Amino acid sequence: MSTLTATAEEPRTTPARPAYRVTGRRVLASEWAKLWSLRSTWITLGLGLLFLVAFGLIAASRYKSEIGSAHMDPDFAASTAVSLSLFGTNFAQLALGVLGVLVTAGEYSTGMIRSTLAAVPRRLPVLWSKAAVFGLVALVVGTLGAFVAFGFGSGIVSGTPAAMSLSHAGVLRSLLGAGLYLGLVGVIGAALGALLRSVAGGISVLVAALMLIPGLISLLPSSWQNDISPYLPSNAGESMFALTHDSTALSPGAGLLVFVCWTALALGGAAYRLARTDA
Amino acid sequence: MIDAQRLTKRYGEKTAVDGLDFVVKPGTVTGFLGPNGAGKSTTMRMIVGLDAPTSGSVTVNGHPYARHRAPLQEVGALLEAKSVHPGRSAYQHLRALALTHGIPGGRVDEVIDLAGLGSVAKKRAGAFSLGMGQRLGIAAALLGDPQTVMLDEPVNGLDPEGVLWIRNLLKGLADEGRTVFVSSHLMSEMALVADHLIIVGRGRLLADTTVADLIREAGGDTVKVATQDPARLRDVLAGPGVDVTGRIGSEELQVTGLTAREIGLKAAEHGIALFELSARSVSLEEAFMDLTRDAVEYHGATTGIDTLGRPA
Numbered sequence: 001m002s003t004l005t006a007t008a009e010e011p012r013t014t015p016a017r018p019a020y021r022v023t024g025r026r027v028l029a030s031e032w033a034k035l036w037s038l039r040s041t042w043i044t045l046g047l048g049l050l051f052l053v054a055f056g057l058i059a060a061s062r063y064k065s066e067i068g069s070a071h072m073d074p075d076f077a078a079s080t081a082v083s084l085s086l087f088g089t090n091f092a093q094l095a096l097g098v099l100g101v102l103v104t105a106g107e108y109s110t111g112m113i114r115s116t117l118a119a120v121p122r123r124l125p126v127l128w129s130k131a132a133v134f135g136l137v138a139l140v141v142g143t144l145g146a147f148v149a150f151g152f153g154s155g156i157v158s159g160t161p162a163a164m165s166l167s168h169a170g171v172l173r174s175l176l177g178a179g180l181y182l183g184l185v186g187v188i189g190a191a192l193g194a195l196l197r198s199v200a201g202g203i204s205v206l207v208a209a210l211m212l213i214p215g216l217i218s219l220l221p222s223s224w225q226n227d228i229s230p231y232l233p234s235n236a237g238e239s240m241f242a243l244t245h246d247s248t249a250l251s252p253g254a255g256l257l258v259f260v261c262w263t264a265l266a267l268g269g270a271a272y273r274l275a276r277t278d279a
Numbered sequence: 280m281i282d283a284q285r286l287t288k289r290y291g292e293k294t295a296v297d298g299l300d301f302v303v304k305p306g307t308v309t310g311f312l313g314p315n316g317a318g319k320s321t322t323m324r325m326i327v328g329l330d331a332p333t334s335g336s337v338t339v340n341g342h343p344y345a346r347h348r349a350p351l352q353e354v355g356a357l358l359e360a361k362s363v364h365p366g367r368s369a370y371q372h373l374r375a376l377a378l379t380h381g382i383p384g385g386r387v388d389e390v391i392d393l394a395g396l397g398s399v400a401k402k403r404a405g406a407f408s409l410g411m412g413q414r415l416g417i418a419a420a421l422l423g424d425p426q427t428v429m430l431d432e433p434v435n436g437l438d439p440e441g442v443l444w445i446r447n448l449l450k451g452l453a454d455e456g457r458t459v460f461v462s463s464h465l466m467s468e469m470a471l472v473a474d475h476l477i478i479v480g481r482g483r484l485l486a487d488t489t490v491a492d493l494i495r496e497a498g499g500d501t502v503k504v505a506t507q508d509p510a511r512l513r514d515v516l517a518g519p520g521v522d523v524t525g526r527i528g529s530e531e532l533q534v535t536g537l538t539a540r541e542i543g544l545k546a547a548e549h550g551i552a553l554f555e556l557s558a559r560s561v562s563l564e565e566a567f568m569d570l571t572r573d574a575v576e577y578h579g580a581t582t583g584i585d586t587l588g589r590p591a
Contacts, residue, residue, distance in 0.1 A: 020351070020380040020423060022348065022349060022350065026380065030375050030378035030379040033371070037368070037371035037374075038366045038367060110364045110365060111361040111363065118329065118350065118362075119351055121350050278324075278331060279330070
């Protein structure tokens, strides 16, 4: 009550009011605080990290135990320390993408968005801040997970044909590429959540885009497949962190460019809907 | 200060708010009344820019809400109770809002105390009762120390002590010179806090009036008298501005234009025995019901005429 009564005693025409102001940096700080004040953030990020490291370890261990045996799958036998360590990327992208959807769509499902947009009625800074904050967090977690997974994985497979060290050509690029990929998946998740304003819808489209559509493309005539397939989000993304590229896949740089374009497309759609339609 | 001009919102075929013109002035509590579905919440959402008007405009302290540098300092709004993430604590919720404006942490603690949330501030908002949720919403509304406070159905879910707290809070805010705009569908609640009333029905403005004027327009005060000799009493009371009604053969009369005291004195002067003498003021609730019922009928009629004019 103290402030309210205090202002009452002052003349009405010249109230001594503090000069608050909304700035981009402050919206960022608010979104940062919002992200870490939810338990689901800690749990899902932990799961993402766990998936990345644990599946890498499992893949490396299995490779180690099967190497040299006659009935080993030839594709699996051609694995490298990098491909084995990054085996968990598929699962980690699910965790980080879903958390991205929750960061935005969760505000709509709970009603929090009304408080958020009443505080920042210009709206777009909220989307940029959410994408930046969560993209950065997903990037850090993804990069950390990739390096940890490789650290353990390369240790397990040392002395086998798959053995590699960080100094090996392309290894560092692959691991950083995996982190960057996971960061951008987080941004895409956040964009899809803001675009669809529904947790279930956002997750469905995310899973479809990253995991189902590549399978469906195989139903197309093969000449089309070769034209379309490399540009799909999941395949372009994979080019970013794969150590070796066959003739159909994009180069890491081109893969990054295509995946950034997909991210920008999703963000653009989200921005359009946020700015144009009622909350 | 809230200024709405020809404010209109359509959702497809349905017109939720239909050309509202009103001004909410500082220093008083203005009640925003109407039956459910009258467009009150939609109007409030447009005031803080959550919904864009189909046509017309609404400004707060001279500018559209989104143009202000520190919107929370201009208008503090309690919209629907659930504008909070249930997984976040009350403190974290308020802090996240405060950070967008650079509002210091001390102010967050202040509004938590002000709303009586001190003991539950660290608990998840999802575990709050309806009343606690309302208190958190009000704390958020007051966070920016706003010039205009706008509350949508603030007493919903509050216990009697909470209702009393809201009443005193609203009056206090208005006494400090702030603009206070409160919606309700309960006239009885508004009568206790509001000085000014903006009444809407089906998205249209029905009345922009004061509590006293509304009662006067709704038929004023009548006095019920029961007497042994109704015919003689009628003659005695007759005069300019006085209206006496009553059924033939009944001992009861309804008198307007005289107070119960005046009627009693005149009856005593003429030696007429009275059995009952009671002032029956028209309740605001009744006045409100009359007003909105008329509006519904009126709108029904115009819609009929409209459709006749259009090629069906």
